[in-house]
Amino acid sequence: MSTKKEQTRERMRDAASRSFRSHGYAGVGVDAIAKAAGVTSGAFYAHFGSKDGAFRDALEQGLDEVIGAIPQYQSEHGADWVRAFADYYLGKAHRDDLACGCAMTTLSPEVARSGPDVKALFETKMKKIAGLVADGLPGGDEEQRLSRAWSMLGILIGGLTLVRSMKSNRLAEQIAKSIRRGAVDAAASLRAGEDD
Amino acid sequence: MSTKKEQTRERMRDAASRSFRSHGYAGVGVDAIAKAAGVTSGAFYAHFGSKDGAFRDALEQGLDEVIGAIPQYQSEHGADWVRAFADYYLGKAHRDDLACGCAMTTLSPEVARSGPDVKALFETKMKKIAGLVADGLPGGDEEQRLSRAWSMLGILIGGLTLVRSMKSNRLAEQIAKSIRRGAVDAAASLRAGEDD
DNA sequence: GACATAGGATAACGATCGCTATCTTGTCAA
DNA sequence: TTGACAAGATAGCGATCGTTATCCTATGTC
Numbered sequence: 065m066s067t068k069k070e071q072t073r074e075r076m077r078d079a080a081s082r083s084f085r086s087h088g089y090a091g092v093g094v095d096a097i098a099k100a101a102g103v104t105s106g107a108f109y110a111h112f113g114s115k116d117g118a119f120r121d122a123l124e125q126g127l128d129e130v131i132g133a134i135p136q137y138q139s140e141h142g143a144d145w146v147r148a149f150a151d152y153y154l155g156k157a158h159r160d161d162l163a164c165g166c167a168m169t170t171l172s173p174e175v176a177r178s179g180p181d182v183k184a185l186f187e188t189k190m191k192k193i194a195g196l197v198a199d200g201l202p203g204g205d206e207e208q209r210l211s212r213a214w215s216m217l218g219i220l221i222g223g224l225t226l227v228r229s230m231k232s233n234r235l236a237e238q239i240a241k242s243i244r245r246g247a248v249d250a251a252a253s254l255r256a257g258e259d260d
Numbered sequence: 261m262s263t264k265k266e267q268t269r270e271r272m273r274d275a276a277s278r279s280f281r282s283h284g285y286a287g288v289g290v291d292a293i294a295k296a297a298g299v300t301s302g303a304f305y306a307h308f309g310s311k312d313g314a315f316r317d318a319l320e321q322g323l324d325e326v327i328g329a330i331p332q333y334q335s336e337h338g339a340d341w342v343r344a345f346a347d348y349y350l351g352k353a354h355r356d357d358l359a360c361g362c363a364m365t366t367l368s369p370e371v372a373r374s375g376p377d378v379k380a381l382f383e384t385k386m387k388k389i390a391g392l393v394a395d396g397l398p399g400g401d402e403e404q405r406l407s408r409a410w411s412m413l414g415i416l417i418g419g420l421t422l423v424r425s426m427k428s429n430r431l432a433e434q435i436a437k438s439i440r441r442g443a444v445d446a447a448a449s450l451r452a453g454e455d456d
Numbered sequence: 457g458a459c460a461t462a463g464g465a466t467a468a469c470g471a472t473c474g475c476t477a478t479c480t481t482g483t484c485a486a
Numbered sequence: 487t488t489g490a491c492a493a494g495a496t497a498g499c500g501a502t503c504g505t506t507a508t509c510c511t512a513t514g515t516c
Binding site for chain 1: 287369
């Protein structure tokens with residue numbers, strides 16, 4: 065129906081998503097988010113109801129992006145998809161762009177401080193993501209693959225946070241290399257004795 | 261000299277450290293930190309100069325705690341120290357206590373948003389930590405051990421953030437188990453074919 | 457061409473933000 | 487006992503916080 069309204073809503077959702085990732089939940093105000101979307105706080109509250117509501121919306125959208133991206137990497141890169149994904153995840157472009165960065169990494173620390181509703185949403189989406197990852201992993205039974213999927217996600221999230229916190233680009237690159245290798249190893253069936 | 265002053269300073273440092281870990285840098289105000297230490301903002305600024313200064317102080321103290329803890333785990337648990345450390349790191353007590361949680365996990369997302377000075381401090385301390393971890397790892401040359409150390413730190417940091425963001429305790433426990441195994445594997449010399 | 461509707465702007469609320477200037481109070485030396 | 491000093495309290499700065507109530511205005515209908 066109203067294309068204009070949906071366009072505005074999309075701009076606001078994007079602005080909220082980018083702002084929360086860049087500055088954290090408490091690090092940005094409603095006025096600033098609205099301004100970034102080219103509207104005022106009145107429009108913000110008409111659409112989202114509250115700052116919390118906007119965060120929930122941004123979180124859901126951000127994790128849905130991941131849910132969409134995983135199968136795409138799997139079908140595009142085949143058995144080597146984990147390496148390709150880790151390359152992107154720890155690459156300089158993703159490192160340097162907080163605003164467009166993966167929601168798992170930028171938003172999860174905020175979720176850890178949030179209430180049960182936000183955590184429930186995060187949990188649902190992350191279970192989906194871990195399941196998709198596990199589906200693309202070789203060897204072992206389903207439980208083993210899921211376990212490796214959580215490990216891979218964990219090391220990517222922690223690794224990205226780590227490299228983003230370094231001052232020296234050279235050190236960041238060195239750590240990124242280590243994390244990439246760790247992620248690929250975590251995803252592979254270790255006990256099968258695979259090597260690179 | 262003045263024991264009273266140092267006691268007050270210590271209380272304020274602790275309050276700042278706990279507050280920043282619990283609520284993030286932007287999530288807590290100077291007045292609240294001062295109040296938690298039993299003083300007012302006047303005393304806060306007399307000691308720290310600025311909110312940034314207090315964060316830097318809390319960050320340094322928090323990472324120094326880790327620097328002290330790693331060798332202790334190594335000497336207490338011998339070759340099995342990584343498993344013991346991971347057990348603590350992902351255990352329920354550490355999961356549920358944001359305020360007393362490891363600074364690497366709670367503060368690094370804030371560092372990623374900070375200026376070069378804070379990043380430089382974080383980098384220096386993390387290099388020290390990774391070096392200590394690497395020293396306690398078996399097999400391989402120094403570069404390989406350091407690489408595994410970064411992987412182990414990454415998976416613990418990301419894993420802890422992940423489990424803290426779950427609503428269900430059962431799922432959190434399941435993920436923690438996966439991360440524990442991943443951390444031990446990341447620390448071990450994979451290519452040597454070690455198993456548990 | 458008058459009118460209803462809704463998307464969005466505006467203004468303002470009390471509270472809190474980081475920070476500073478000034479004042480009070482407790483302590484110790486002389 | 488008095489005077490000096492410093493630790494900390496108090497009060498207040500302008501700005502921004504999240505939120506609400508009210509107003510404007512563009513659009514589409516009859």
